[in-house]
Amino acid sequence: MWRNIAGFSKAAAAAARTHGSRRYLSSAIPGPCIVHKRGADILHDPWFNKDTGFPLTERDRLGLRGLLPPRVISFEQQYARFIESFRSLERNTQGQPDNVVSLAKWRILNRLHDRNETLYYRVLIDNIKDFAPIIYTPTVGLVCQNYSGLYRRPRGMYFSAKDKGEMMSMIYNWPAHQVDMIVITDGSRILGLGDLGVQGIGIPIGKLDMYVASAGINPQRVLPIMLDVGTNNQKLLQNPLYLGLRQPRLEGEEYLEIVDEFMEAAFTRWPKAVVQFEDFQAKWAFETLDRYRKKFCMFNDDVQGTAGVALAGLLGTVRAQGRPLSDFVNQKIVVVGAGSAGLGVTKTAVQAVARMAGISFAEATKNFYLIDKDGLVTTERSKLDPAVVPFAKNPAEIREGASIVEVVKTVRPHVLLGLSGVGGIFNEEVLKAMRESDSCKPAIFAMSNPTLNAECTAADAFKHAGENIVFGSGSPFENVQLENGSVGHVNQANNMYLFPGIGLGTLLSGARIVTDGMLLAAAECLASYMTDEEVQKGILYPSINNIRHITAEVGAAVLRAAVTDDIVEGHGDVGPRDLSHMSKEETVDYITRNMWFPIYSPLVHEK
Ligand SMILES: NC(=O)c1ccc[n+]([C@@H]2O[C@H](COP(=O)([O-])OP(=O)(O)OC[C@H]3O[C@@H](n4cnc5c(N)ncnc54)[C@H](O)[C@@H]3O)[C@@H](O)[C@H]2O)c1
Ligand SMILES: O=C(O)C[C@H](O)C(=O)O
Ligand SMILES: [Mg+2]
Incomplete structure (x- = not known):
């Protein structure tokens, strides 16, 4: 039905250089795009529709003359018009309940998505911090x-x-x-x-x-x-x-x-x-x-993507304590929620400890405590799910079914991480118990989504657990103004930092499977993305405004791990040998050049 030729990757290269800045609007020359439709069919196809942006020559070529108001509106003007209607919606819905406002915002974005994908993705990319909480x-x-x-x-x-x-x-x-x-x-x-x-x-x-x-x-x-x-x-x-x-x-x-x-x-x-x-x-x-x-060629984002993001966060908390990464093996970690996400995170973190300390998986579980809806999981539990068996504690250490607060008070963990889906389960008592943590900077990750299902809010975490904590949540919260005058930083510990890079790196490698090595490389790349200075301030993940750049880096790490695992088959004109000869920088460049960027391409009709 349609074919996309040249152009897009050239546009993407320019786009990547400016990371979505408006400067890009006038700088790239897009290649043509073949379309097999004409007339009104094009206007009704959001992949090709440019609304009032069709130039007059294109209107003639595609049988659009007369189907649109005569004036041609530029992409920049269309963009500004949409942003203005979005801002006016924000003004007009002030004071209305959050759900009503959020749905109204989703509707206006969704209408654009249904009508004109190029403009939709452009406003999304340029305003990702504002719009991600609506479309995601x-x-x-x-x-x-x-x-x-x-x-x-x-x-x-x-x-x-x-x-x-x-x-x-x-x-x-x-x-x-x-x-x-x-x-x-x-x-x-x-x-x-x-x-x-x-x-x-x-x-x-x-x-x-x-x-x-x-x-x-x-x-x-x-x-x-x-x-x-x-x-x-x-x-x-x-x-x-x-x-x-x-x-x-x-x-x-x-x-x-x-x-x-x-x-x-x-x-x-x-x-x-x-x-x-x-x-x-x-x-x-x-x-x-x-x-x-x-x-x-598949992966499970909740099990594997989440595990990588959490591991990056856990390594970040070690750095935030001012300790060397090798100290990760001594961190006591309580995970609340033993489902697809909680188990994926625990398994990956235990593997990391085993690797770092040179010990067996079983030995590495020593500092991990897993809690599900029936409390602490121990070997005493009847009908133990085989997936949790490796993490079940000896009931002589803490009793079977112990509550979160009991576990926190007994263990004094460095990290309390929630993937339970139960909103508010890290209540005042639990958070206050984290003040007795053995860490100088206890970490609290309330990773469940959406917002009402988060184990605690950011404000409650800083208020009850102390202003020295490191905080992460699956859904976005505003940073917290602390009584000591500083800012309590909120990290969005969400798999969105990894799955796009895992998918893109895998795709561009041509690998037929996603290996553990590729997933680990993604996590390590994210973990090392932040500077020591940022991590000291409790900033464990980059700003979502940099998501294209992060994704290119993660994608390159994934691709290079696929090369190491000897499973790349190449993509398009780029063969496996080309991929394996690329340096790290060349790999990032290759990934970046292959990123699509929304820009109106001249449409060329072909029967
Ligand atoms: N931030 C992220 O990137 C991310 C990624 C994946 C999942 N999540 C969130 O994690 C949550 C769980 O996802 P899942 O796929 O693991 O779900 P799941 O249903 O597989 O697992 C939920 C787990 O929580 C436990 N649980 C339920 N009630 C509990 C309670 N009162 N106390 C302690 N544990 C309790 C259950 O026993 C189960 O083990 C969801 O809210 C999901 O949105 C977040
Ligand atoms: O969808 C998200 O925001 C993260 C995660 O995949 C989840 O299931 O909660
Ligand atoms: Mg999910």
């Missing part, structure tokens, strides 16, 4: 909860249990010839909001928006996928407006057959795509990761 966490959670009511037009593809046996042909219904990144969910654990069934499609859409904005994946080559295998959410099943299958979730083999069929279909059509699994309930997150990671 936390507002995306609210959007999923209200999806059936908000639904206007489809985005992505839906594969349901009723499509069994049809998927291999259905996949060809997708209009794009090339797909680079797929994000798939079954809607079973959307953020900390539980089973939202088909309404979970908002998550792959939001994640892929971040891929375009952060990793420069061409938006014509992303594909959000909803695997609708039913829902166990009774409220949704009873809602007459619910848009998904009205049946309980498939289980066991029936479930796996659906996922298998989708994976076969997707990789048959796009053998070089990368698939990110997102927000699957823990049992399926682990099972599918195990089942597919050696067979397909």
Whole structure:
């Protein structure tokens, strides 16, 4: 249907040099873009539509003359007009409830997304700090909860249990010839909001928006996928407006057959795509990761992306204490939440300790304490989930099922990290107990999303646990003004710092799988991104304003790890030998040159 030629990567190189600055607007010369449509069909296609920005010659060439008001409005003017309407929405909704304002902001952005993707992604990239909380966490959670009511037009593809046996042909219904990144969910654990069934499609859409904005994946080559295998959410099943299958979730083999069929279909059509699994309930997150990671180019963001971001944060807290990184092996870490994210983080952190100290995995678990909904996990627990067995403590040390506060008071941990999905669970008592931590700078990570599900707020953490803490949260919070006159820095400990680079680095390496080495390289790259000075101030992660730069660095680290693992197969004209001969700087440059940047390309019609 369409083909993209030259131009984009040239534009991306210029874009990368300025990291999204407005200066770029007039500096790049975009290459042409082939379009197989004409007239009104182009205006209704957000991939090609330029609204009033079509130059007169293009209007003639494409049969648009008369279909638009006569005046040609420049990209800069369109951009300014959108920002002005957004700011005026902000003014007009002042004083209204947060949810109402957030949804209104999401709607105005979504309308632009549906109409003109080039302008949409440009405003997103240039204003990522303001707009990420709307198109991504936390507002995306609210959007999923209200999806059936908000639904206007489809985005992505839906594969349901009723499509069994049809998927291999259905996949060809997708209009794009090339797909680079797929994000798939079954809607079973959307953020900390539980089973939202088909309404979970908002998550792959939001994640892929971040891929375009952060990793420069061409938006014509992303594909959000909803695997609708039913829902166990009774409220949704009873809602007459619910848009998904009205049946309980498939289980066991029936479930796996659906996922298998989708994976076969997707990789048959796009053998070089990368698939990110997102927000699957823990049992399926682990099972599918195990089942597919050696067979397909895929990773699970909640298990693996989160683990890398958390590890970078944990290493940062050691540096923030003014201690050498090797001291990580002595950090006592309490993890609250033993699901897909909590277990992924714990396992990765224990592996890091084992590697650093040169000890076995079992020995390295000594300083880790895992708490789930039934309290501290010990070997005494009946029906112990096999995934948590390696981390179960001896009940002689602390009793089975001990509460968070009991564990914190007994262990005096350096780090308290929450991935429980339970809002406010780090209450005043728990936070005050962290004052007795053995660390000079105790760290509190309230990583659950969205905002109301965070284990504590930033303000409460600094108020109750002390002004010397290091704080991270999954959803954004404002920095906190401390009584001592300084600023309590809030880190957004969110996998958004890694998944775009993991996906992009993997894609551009041409690797057919994502190895542990690639994931570790991503985490190490993020961990070493910050200067000592920043880390001393409690700043563990870079500003989201630098996300394109971070993603290029992470992507290069991932690609180089794929070279080390000897699994690169190349991408486009760049072969495996070229990749393996690139220096670190050349790899970053290669990644950067391949990042798409939104700019109007001249459209050339071809039948
Ligand atoms: N910041 C990030 O980048 C990031 C990444 C992934 C997940 N998350 C968030 O982490 C949360 C959990 O995700 P998940 O996939 O691990 O979910 P999950 O359902 O797999 O696991 C939740 C875990 O929390 C435990 N839990 C529930 N109630 C508890 C309680 N009262 N006390 C202690 N533990 C309790 C459960 O037993 C379970 O082990 C979600 O809110 C999700 O949004 C954040
Ligand atoms: O989506 C996010 O913001 C992070 C994470 O993947 C989550 O599931 O909470
Ligand atoms: Mg997730």
